[in-house]
Structures are given as structure tokens and as C-alpha cells.
Amino acid sequence: MLTQKFERLRTPLKGRTSIIISNGEVNIKEMKKAKLEMEQIRTFLRMKGIFSLREVSTAVLETSGQLSVLKKSDETAVTKKDLNIQTEPNDRSYLLIDEGNLRDKNLDEIQQDKE
Template sequence: MEYLQITTETIFGFAALFVMTKVLGKSQITQITAFDFIAALVLGELVGNALYDPEVGILDIGFAVLLWTLLIYGTEIVTEKFKGSRKLLEGSPSLVIYEGKVDRSQLKKSKLDINQLQHLLRSKDVFSFREVQYAVLETDGTISVLKTSQYQTVNRKDMNLTPEDVPLPRTIISDGEIIWDNLLETGFDEKWLEQQLEAQDYNEPAEVMYAEYKTGDKDLYILGM
């Protein structure tokens, strides 16, 4: 009975947390601020400790998750309605490089040293401070970089070229399985896919790790297993 209770509470806790993330939205997953980090730790402790406490039942877990969800959701409403609360609850971006110069005072406020700043810049394919005009440390700990003009990538506008539509590549096969919705959206059918596979010496989708199609391409792009 003890294992059955743990199993039941674990499944319930998983389902409750899953529903909570759906209600709160993707920002709670992708944009982890200091407040979100604390919320995630506390919520994990609430559910984790409750699972192995024989005196805590499903209703207790459900109440804790619901209460914590309401607190987080209420905080989101507060930051949305009252702009002045955003700096306290969500933090604010820091301009750590301004006009090519590193702002040491902002680094100190952000508890960031030069080595850590270099690491963040390298994650943006920047390997020298001389390449950076502005750099903003975001509230989720990532960095946004605006390069100096001589290091910026040349685009079609710079070269006075006519703008072109940018097609969205669609995954047709993933791990040997056909993504039927994407195949139909491209306007092709299974017969066309079989011809594409045969043309590149593949007998069946199970032999393909990944395949994608982009509007305008003649052939399917395929990566074998």
C-alpha cells in the first residue's frame, strides 16, 4: 500500500505541475528570472517532500500546488498592471558594455567578473571586446550583443538587393518516423516521399534520422541513421 500511495501521489504531482506550467505559460520555462528560480525551487521542495511524507495526502499536494500557482499567477498580474513592481520582482537589464567600453560598476552590481562576461560573449560568437558596441545583461542571465559596424554581418539591404521571402523548413522525418502533418502541408504525398528516399539510396523512413523540406528546394535534405 505504501508503494501504491507513493505511485499515486507521484503521478498526481506530475500532472499538477504539468497543468501549472500550461496555465502560467512558456515564459516560466524559458525566461528564468531570480524570482522564477526561487519559485521553481520551493515548488519542487513542496511536491518532493510531500511524496515521501506518509501524513501528506493527494489533497495536501493539490492544495500546495494550487496555492503556489495562484501566488505566481498573482505576481505576474501585479508586474503586468504595475510597472513599478517589475524591477523588484523580475529585475532589470544591465548595460554592461556601453559604446565599446565595459561598465565595471554594472558588472559589480550584477555580480559578474570579466571572465564570466567573456564566457557570455563567446556564447554569442563574440571573441573580442573590440567587436562589441553595446551589451545588455538580461534578467534571465543571458546577454544581448550589438556589434560595432565593422563586425556586423552584411545583409541584403546593405548590398541593395531585392528582398526575398524566407521559407520555413519543415521536418518530414524525425527518428525514422514520418511527420504526416508537415508532409501534407508541403503539398506532397507519400509517393513523392518514397521517390525522394529512393533517389538518395534509402529504402524506408526507418533508415532516416532526419529529413526536411524547404519551399523552393528540388530535393529533400536527408540525414541517415
């Protein structure tokens, strides 16, 4: 690709990331450069399950147009691992009946028979 061979062309062709929120503070200047309105930022955050700006430490507008968000450490959810709770490993699911037909190959994979 052209941008891989000529690094000087990378930014003009691909753009650059913009730090929209830093240390919990909205950077109005970067929002204006990116031609974003506050409601658009709030929409991006809601799509990521974040409903308050108070939860956000950093938000970066990527060159793809997506918003990458780092929550404040005290706003992240507690996991079972954090609480040292033993869990069963997640296994993939297998489609055993497809449109009324038994899938023998999948039965073999899970070491089961038709019975």
C-alpha cells in the same frame, strides 16, 4: 500578474537591466553590481559568436540573466541583401519518411506523389 498591476513593485521583484558595455567600454561598476566577472562576460560573448570585446558596441544584462549584444556597425557581417544578390526564398522542410513509413499528408502538401 502583480508586477503588471503595481508598477512600483516591478523593479524590486523583477530587477532591472544593466548596461555592462557602453560605446565599447566595459562598465566595471555595473559588473560589480551584477556580481559578474570579466571571464563570465567573455563567456557570454563567445556563446553569441563574439570573440573580441572590440566587436561590441553595447551589451545589456537582461533581468532574465541573458546578455543582449549590439555589435559595432563595422563589425557586422555583410549579407547577400547588402550586396544586392538575388536569393531563393527559404522553404520549410518536410518529413517524408518517418521510421520507415511514408508520410502521405506531407507528400500532398508539397504536391508530390509516391513515384
